Amino acid sequence: MAYPKSLVIVPTYNEKENIQLIMSAILEQNECLEILVVDDGSPDGTGDLVEAESQKNPRIHLLRRPGKMGLGSAYVTGFKWALERDFERVFEMDADFSHAPSDLNRFLEAAEEADLVLGSRYQDRKISVVNWDLKRLILSYGANVYTRMVTRLPISDATGGFKCFRRSALQALDLDKMKSDGYCFQIETTFKIWKKGLNVKEIPIIFTDRTRGTSKMSGGIISEAFFLVLKLRLGLA
Secondary structure: OOOOOEEEEEEEOOOOOOHHHHHHHHHHHOOOEEEEEEEOOOOOOHHHHHHHHHHHOOOEEEEEOOOOOOHHHHHHHHHHHHHOOOOOEEEEOOOOOOOOHHHHHHHHHHOOOOOEEEEEOOHHHOOOEEOOOHHHHHHHHHHHHHHHHHHOOOOOOOOOOOEEEEHHHHHOOOHHHOOOOHHHHHHHHHHHHHHOOOOEEEEEOOEEOOOOOOOOOOHHHHHHHHHHHHHHHOOOO
């Protein structure tokens, strides 16, 4: 099946060990896919590697930022870049292979009918996570239970970062008002699209924790998400 022109946004900070491999794997999945790497001034040279590849392949694009500015703002920057061009589907995807490139065509298929497609680690009460310790799993699963209870968002995995937006779904968001990061950003985008009455669909994925590089998770991101959920429920965010 022929799918519309689609962009995979990959935020990076020190992903030299993964970036060339993940770009190659993404582009192999479908000819409709292009890549935008948003690099936050990686001191390990990630941006330089992407720039070299972009000069050889017109399906690879790079936006450099001066330093670590946060995952949420990286995606907002990427969304705006996509909307300024003729992309009809826009993905969020990690650089570290925790999201399997082989799932991209499943997202594209689901996006034929849904405005936002989410890759779920917890659909139907099944846990599909590999290489996480028990503490991190409890934290992630508990955050999703908390989000559902407070916001009534009918989604089993609102904190996941493997997503595909239709162009119209991104246009429905006020991107200039998106200030959150990490888990928080994922909850906020999904909640606001759902509240606008658009169609949100989950598909099951297997999330495999990174084997190369270093995780960017922090306690500050988790506490931010706790308070954002309350603000969303009260209409304050």
